[in-house]
Amino acid sequence: MPDSSMRLPAAANRQCTACSLKGQELALGLGHRYRLDHLLSHSTWGDIWQATWQQTGAVVVVKVPRQGLEPQAQALHRDSLRREGDFLRRLSHPYIVRLQCSGQWQGEPVVVLEKMHQSLKDYLGQLALDTRPAQLPQLATVPAAQALAWARQVAMALRSLHRSGRKHLDLKPANLLLSAPDASGRQSMRLADFGACLPLTHELHSFIGTPGWAAPEQIRPVGADSRGLPMFATSAASDWYALGQLLHRLLTGRLNAEGRQALLQWRTAGAQATWPIESALTPAPALLDDAPTWLASDPDAMRVRHAGVHPATGASRAQAPTSLPEQLGLAEKAPDAAAALELALALCCADPSQRLAAARQLLGED
Ligand SMILES: Nc1ncnc2c1ncn2[C@@H]1O[C@H](COP(=O)(O)OP(=O)(O)O)[C@@H](O)[C@H]1O
Ligand SMILES: [Mg+2]
Numbered sequence: 304m305p306d307s308s309m310r311l312p313a314a315a316n317r318q319c320t321a322c323s324l325k326g327q328e329l330a331l332g333l334g335h336r337y338r339l340d341h342l343l344s345h346s347t348w349g350d351i352w353q354a355t356w357q358q359t360g361a362v363v364v365v366k367v368p369r370q371g372l373e374p375q376a377q378a379l380h381r382d383s384l385r386r387e388g389d390f391l392r393r394l395s396h397p398y399i400v401r402l403q404c405s406g407q408w409q410g411e412p413v414v415v416l417e418k419m420h421q422s423l424k425d426y427l428g429q430l431a432l433d434t435r436p437a438q439l440p441q442l443a444t445v446p447a448a449q450a451l452a453w454a455r456q457v458a459m460a461l462r463s464l465h466r467s468g469r470k471h472l473d474l475k476p477a478n479l480l481l482s483a484p485d486a487s488g489r490q491s492m493r494l495a496d497f498g499a500c501l502p503l504t505h506e507l508h509s510f511i512g513t514p515g516w517a518a519p520e521q522i523r524p525v526g527a528d529s530r531g532l533p534m535f536a537t538s539a540a541s542d543w544y545a546l547g548q549l550l551h552r553l554l555t556g557r558l559n560a561e562g563r564q565a566l567l568q569w570r571t572a573g574a575q576a577t578w579p580i581e582s583a584l585t586p587a588p589a590l591l592d593d594a595p596t597w598l599a600s601d602p603d604a605m606r607v608r609h610a611g612v613h614p615a616t617g618a619s620r621a622q623a624p625t626s627l628p629e630q631l632g633l634a635e636k637a638p639d640a641a642a643a644l645e646l647a648l649a650l651c652c653a654d655p656s657q658r659l660a661a662a663r664q665l666l667g668e669d
Contacts, residue, residue, distance in 0.1 A: 324352070329365065329413060331406035334358050337365055337415060348372075348380045348498070353418065356403070363403050366414040383498040385412040390497050394467050398460035400480055400495040419480035419493060423453075426481055426490075443556060447639040450553035451665075453479075453492045454643075457546055458665045460494035465503065465539040472537060473499040474545035475516040476552070507534050515558050515566035518544035519653055522565055540655035543662045547650025554644055559651055 322342065329337045336357040343364065344351040354365040366387070368380045388405030391414070395401070403415040421429075431443035445453075457479065464471055471478075471494065478496035499511045509532055512521040518541040524533030551559050558566065649661035 324350070324367070324370075328357070329354075329367075329408045331404055331408060331413060331415070335404050335406065335415075337363065339365060345369075348376075349384065354415070356415075362418045364416045364418045366416065367408075368411055380498075381412055384414055386500070387497045388412060388414045390469070390500060391416075394463065396460055396463045398456045398491070398493055399463065400493045416495075419495075420483040420490065421481055422477050423479040423481060423492065424476035427476060445553050447554060447637065447643045450550055451639070451643050451646075453553070454546060454550045454646075455665055455667075456492045457494060457549065458662060460492075461539075461542050461546065461662075462666060464494070464500075465542070468503050469497075469500050470503055470537065470539050471497065471500055471542050471545075472511045472521065473513055473516075474542055474549065475513050476549070479549075501537075503539055506538065507536055509533070510535060511537075512541075514569035515562045516545050516548050517541070517565070518655070519561065520655060538655055540658045543650050543658040544652075544655070546665075547647045547652075547658070547661070550643060550647035551651065554640060554647060559648075561651075 324339050325342070327339045329339065331337065337354040338357055339352040339354050341353040342350060343353050346369070349369050350367050352365045352367070354363050355361070356363050366384060368377060368384055372380065388402065391400070391402035392405060400419065401417040403417060405412070405414045407413065427443045430445070444450075457474070461471065461474075473496060474494070478494070480493045480495050481490040482493070484490050501508060501511070507525070509528070510521070512518075514522060518537070521535055521537055521541055523535070525536045526534050528534055548558060548562050551557075551562075557563065646661055646665060650658055650665070652658050652661070
């Protein structure tokens, strides 16, 4: 959705107006009648229903615009959902959520998707409860091989998206969906929620993204529009940063320092936050000091090796200490994890032009 004010949470719009739709049948054309069974997600902008495709009995997911929003917000969400339907109709990829059908119901756009097992966000929350009841949910991590496999799948989805001339701009666990486990317990990942997606040619725009996951250029404006609203210059490389942040989160249980700082700032300032977040690149307070022991030192120190300059200390590459995996002997103890973390930090490089090399490495291209 291309308007900053529309992507950021607004507590004022939280009352449930969707529940009255339960049991409702949506007719979207011949052979496409869907019954809304169960509200899966009730976000500020839209309602996501588990539904039954009446003709086949198949379980699907139906996205409808949130009812009861103010007219301007409602119109923006309608546009965003219409674009999501149009976009998914043209793009089919094994790691992008599949469109079942899209159409209009009572003048509102409706998108019908394959039903996935759960979002990565819910998976990580569940994992934290199952495996680490005494610890913070943010500390749930997945094994390096799994993190890399998922990151590769998302990378393939991103490559296909970028080749279609679009950038996602809101890559995060809530917008990644997992398939049900197969016979050997494997779950694959699909990229979802294309409501914020923009053409690559649309380089300058108002704020889009989620603080914590967004690349630095998504939260640091390059200027203002005629109304004084901040404008941001993004590219396909902004998505590669978010993928690095995702890999970092899966491996370490936390966002990198910039991500933590941006999130903290946003949570503290809420809707009053002004852009840029001044201190986005200053050292983050220790929000989650009890990270996995093999990452007890600051993993961001390794960034010096990739970005040339440490974001917090300003140390240059020439002054860089040996990398964290080397310091911890991690390269011998857990070479996969060490390599995956290096990759995550390379993807999160401050210079967008350098992220592509790391993305190629992840995709296995030279
Ligand atoms: N196809 C799907 N299968 C299962 N759950 C889904 C599906 N699509 C969305 N969801 C659930 O709804 C949530 C919000 O969906 P999303 O497409 O991101 O819409 P929003 O615009 O509200 O962010 C997801 O995080 C996930 O929990
Ligand atoms: Mg979403």
